[in-house]
Amino acid sequence: MKNGKYIIALVALVVIYIVYELNKPKPTDWSVTFSHHSSTPFGSKALHELAPNMFLGNTLNSSNRTVFELYKEDGIEDNMLIVASGIGLGKEDTEIILDQVAEGKTVLLSAFAYGGMLADTFGLVSETQDVIRLMPPKEIEAALLGESSVSINLKMGTNQTFQYPELGATSSFEPIESDSLEILAENEAGNPVLLRYRNNGQLIFSSLPLAFTNYFTLLSETTGFTEAQLSLFPEGEPIVHNEYYQLGRMESGSPLRAVLAIPALRWATFVLLLGLLAFLIFQAKRKQRIIPVVRPLANLTLEFVQTLGRLYYRQSDHQNLAAKRILYWKEFVRSHYNLPTQHLNEAFTNELVKKSGKEKAQVEVLVKHIQLIQAGEHVSEDLLLNFEKKLNEFYGIS
Amino acid sequence: MKQFFRSYYLTPRVYGGLGVLIAIFILAYVVPWLFYPAEILTYLFLVAIVGDSLVLFLNKKGITAERICAEKFSNGDENLVKLVLESRFNFPVQATVYDELPEQFQIRDHQFHTALKPLEPIELSYNLRPVKRGSYQFGIINVLVVSPAGLVRRRFQLGTERAIAVYPSFVQMRKYELLAISNQLKEFGVKKIRRIGNNMEFEQIKNYVSGDDYRKVNWKATARKGHLMVNQYQEEKSQQVYSVIDKGRVMQQPFEGLSLLDYSVNSSLAISNIALKKGDKAGIVTFQDKVNSMLPASNRNMQLNLILEHLYKQKTAYKESDFSRLYITLKRKVNQRALVLLYTNFESLSSMRRQLPSMRKIAQQHLLVCIFFENTEVDGLINTSANDIEDVYTKGIAEQLVFEKKQIVKELKSHGIHTILTPPKELSVNTINKYLELKSRGLI
Numbered sequence: 001m002k003n004g005k006y007i008i009a010l011v012a013l014v015v016i017y018i019v020y021e022l023n024k025p026k027p028t029d030w031s032v033t034f035s036h037h038s039s040t041p042f043g044s045k046a047l048h049e050l051a052p053n054m055f056l057g058n059t060l061n062s063s064n065r066t067v068f069e070l071y072k073e074d075g076i077e078d079n080m081l082i083v084a085s086g087i088g089l090g091k092e093d094t095e096i097i098l099d100q101v102a103e104g105k106t107v108l109l110s111a112f113a114y115g116g117m118l119a120d121t122f123g124l125v126s127e128t129q130d131v132i133r134l135m136p137p138k139e140i141e142a143a144l145l146g147e148s149s150v151s152i153n154l155k156m157g158t159n160q161t162f163q164y165p166e167l168g169a170t171s172s173f174e175p176i177e178s179d180s181l182e183i184l185a186e187n188e189a190g191n192p193v194l195l196r197y198r199n200n201g202q203l204i205f206s207s208l209p210l211a212f213t214n215y216f217t218l219l220s221e222t223t224g225f226t227e228a229q230l231s232l233f234p235e236g237e238p239i240v241h242n243e244y245y246q247l248g249r250m251e252s253g254s255p256l257r258a259v260l261a262i263p264a265l266r267w268a269t270f271v272l273l274l275g276l277l278a279f280l281i282f283q284a285k286r287k288q289r290i291i292p293v294v295r296p297l298a299n300l301t302l303e304f305v306q307t308l309g310r311l312y313y314r315q316s317d318h319q320n321l322a323a324k325r326i327l328y329w330k331e332f333v334r335s336h337y338n339l340p341t342q343h344l345n346e347a348f349t350n351e352l353v354k355k356s357g358k359e360k361a362q363v364e365v366l367v368k369h370i371q372l373i374q375a376g377e378h379v380s381e382d383l384l385l386n387f388e389k390k391l392n393e394f395y396g397i398s
Numbered sequence: 399m400k401q402f403f404r405s406y407y408l409t410p411r412v413y414g415g416l417g418v419l420i421a422i423f424i425l426a427y428v429v430p431w432l433f434y435p436a437e438i439l440t441y442l443f444l445v446a447i448v449g450d451s452l453v454l455f456l457n458k459k460g461i462t463a464e465r466i467c468a469e470k471f472s473n474g475d476e477n478l479v480k481l482v483l484e485s486r487f488n489f490p491v492q493a494t495v496y497d498e499l500p501e502q503f504q505i506r507d508h509q510f511h512t513a514l515k516p517l518e519p520i521e522l523s524y525n526l527r528p529v530k531r532g533s534y535q536f537g538i539i540n541v542l543v544v545s546p547a548g549l550v551r552r553r554f555q556l557g558t559e560r561a562i563a564v565y566p567s568f569v570q571m572r573k574y575e576l577l578a579i580s581n582q583l584k585e586f587g588v589k590k591i592r593r594i595g596n597n598m599e600f601e602q603i604k605n606y607v608s609g610d611d612y613r614k615v616n617w618k619a620t621a622r623k624g625h626l627m628v629n630q631y632q633e634e635k636s637q638q639v640y641s642v643i644d645k646g647r648v649m650q651q652p653f654e655g656l657s658l659l660d661y662s663v664n665s666s667l668a669i670s671n672i673a674l675k676k677g678d679k680a681g682i683v684t685f686q687d688k689v690n691s692m693l694p695a696s697n698r699n700m701q702l703n704l705i706l707e708h709l710y711k712q713k714t715a716y717k718e719s720d721f722s723r724l725y726i727t728l729k730r731k732v733n734q735r736a737l738v739l740l741y742t743n744f745e746s747l748s749s750m751r752r753q754l755p756s757m758r759k760i761a762q763q764h765l766l767v768c769i770f771f772e773n774t775e776v777d778g779l780i781n782t783s784a785n786d787i788e789d790v791y792t793k794g795i796a797e798q799l800v801f802e803k804k805q806i807v808k809e810l811k812s813h814g815i816h817t818i819l820t821p822p823k824e825l826s827v828n829t830i831n832k833y834l835e836l837k838s839r840g841l842i
Contacts, residue, residue: 287542
């Protein structure tokens with residue numbers, strides 16, 4: 001174990017780091033979730049716990065389904081509170097909300113920004129400075145504790161004024177022209193922050209979603225405004241807090257959820273996973289020892305000859321190559337047929353025909369070729385190829 | 399527990415079974431009544447796997463296996479290895495045997511499938527052809543056993559690791575030894591040499607048999623005996639035969655896996671053995687950039703063993719060989735005229751000419767036989783027809799290489815140096831042939 005001490009040192013370092021991370025004071029989580037589980041400043045656990053007091057007996061339930069699913073598929077008959085950073089409802093959701101309002105329901109929407117079909121229907125334009133998401137946690141804390149504040153004036157009931165820390169009231173609506181909307185609250189600049197549409201029931205738009213968070217629900221200066229908004233719901237009727245538009249479905253996001261929902265397919269999946277696991281554990285094992293790769297010596301003669309051939313080919317001295325081949329041929333004739341190759345005359349040809357058993361015409365053409373080349377005839381590429389053919393015939397290479 | 403995991407394998411049948419179960423479950427989505435049978439099947443299948451595991455792993459005795467092979471392997475030859483397996487299970491099993499071969503063979507898919515009946519030993523055998531001298535390490539024997547149910551495999555790790563030594567081809571040595579003594583070499587391509595020279599040392603008078611030279615008929619003895627008798631003369635004995643092995647760069651080239659060096663080593667061993675049997679003295683010299691080792695020629699009883707060990711441990715860095723150093727060593731250390739069999743290789747005339755002066759010097763004092771190799775790799779190239787002009791060039795160059803080797807033979811001959819130009823495979827035969835020829839011609 002040569003590396004033993006390094007491994008120990010590494011493990012020690014990792015352990016120290018983990019202990020350090022665990023003991024580090026946890027920074028406050030300033031993320032905006034509006035979640036009823038969350039006790040961070042911008043969660044909404046406080047709202048749910050205080051609901052029975054604030055709503056004068058209303059119950060507040062939580063749901064992670066769309067408006068369409070709740071009203072159409074589940075057929076609930078409750079009023080609805082939707083809190084999100086931004087709300088942009090499509091055609092279906094918009095129609096359903098308007099239908100529900102026409103039937104006498106109360107729906108309260110609260111968001112920094114509005115978009116989509118619903119906003120278009122009422123001509124709502126949000127003036128948003130949704131800065132919280134972009135700010136570092138330390139600055140958020142400083143801004144909330146800072147002096148600067150915005151006053152929100154209620155235009156209903158007691159006409160109260162609430163002092164909001166500036167960060168808590170950054171959004172508002174642009175002044176509206178529609179007659180169907182009633183202004184329930186404004187900020188100091190005179191821009192509406194709370195609007196209501198009535199049609200049997202009521203549809204309320206708020207531009208201050210932070211009012212429903214733990215921080216502002218519990219802050220003594222602002223808790224009244226939260227209460228005032230919630231008091232718009234009819235007394236005693238249950239309310240659904242719809243978290244879908246901020247958090248989504250909050251259920252298993254597994255792409256297998258459809259498969260896992262059916263017992264037969266769930267079993268098939270588990271059997272498959274079991275098989276894969278078994279394969280990993282039992283099959284991916286060695287059956288014999290590792291044999292290191294040892295490269296055998298290679299015989300590079302062929303490569304060498306080919307390279308040399310290419311080099312000569314670049315020179316393209318056909319005469320020279322033909323001379324080499326003639327030398328080899330002569331040697332072949334001398335060693336195989338015991339014939340002197342000094343004079344390639346008629347007698348030689350006849351003798352060669354006899355000894356080799358080749359056809360006379362064939363041998364004559366070959367010898368003719370050789371004589372031509374030896375006589376200094378210009379050797380063209382065609383001649384060289386032709387010569388190759390004749391030689392092959394002579395050597396008996398097909 | 400760790401041991402259990404290491405020896406536990408599942409068969410493809412298990413994965414097939416799981417696949418079928420999955421298919422049934424998917425079918426059960428469409429045909430709901432299948433769901434419960436499928437569920438029950440799954441449990442049964444798991445129980446079967448567990449049961450099979452217990453059957454295989456509760457048996458303590460299991461399997462025995464042993465590897466039987468020689469302690470020394472012969473380089474370049476097929477060497478027999480046997481495995482003896484016996485099952486102590488009380489039911490027939492299927493076994494897959496992985497024998498861990500030495501890494502030099504680079505064989506990774508070596509396995510046997512066999513059926514084992516209870517207490518009936520079986521023998522498996524295979525051949526190995528090493529192409530390098532040296533120590534070879536066998537591993538253990540892995541036996542994977544499957545019960546008749548065929549769901550679980552248990553691995554037994556049996557036998558012991560063992561090192562064997564691969565020696566220069568003593569198989570070849572023995573083969574040629576008997577043949578050379580009994581003059582049967584022609585069956586292996588060694589031609590019978592016509593006796594040209596005669597030695598005059600008288601040995602005995604023997605009966606005439608057809609083929610004997612009738613000039614040697616001893617008429618006096620014939621008259622006495624009433625049938626033909628001939629004089630027999632002794633062959634020259636106690637001549638020195640040195641196998642000189644070039645361990646330089648040029649000897650690295652492999653043919654059929656075996657390097658030229660190993661061919662030379664094998665051949666040296668065979669020729670030394672024959673020389674010793676014929677009453678001559680055999681010795682070894684190896685050299686590369688300098689003379690690395692020298693085993694003086696001798697015909698003591700243990701000389702063959704010394705030669706074998708000497709050749710076994712030859713190692714080389716394949717440096718450029720220096721023939722002049724070889725000449726100096728031979729000049730100093732070999733005082734009697736000797737037959738020097740020089741194993742080397744020349745690819746071109748110029749490389750031979752570089753060494754020629756030293757070789758001529760050696761040839762002045764000794765009978766030098768220069769042994770070099772035909773390049774059998776280019777034969778294929780020469781014997782195919784070329785399709786385009788570039789191929790014609792390649793072929794032309796290949797022909798030139800072959801031609802030059804023949805030129806080398808002629809040029810050496812003109813300087814009184816004997817040559818053997820041989821394909822690597824036929825090296826031993828050709829060398830022995832040459833030795834017998836030179837001996838019978840009385841040239842030493």
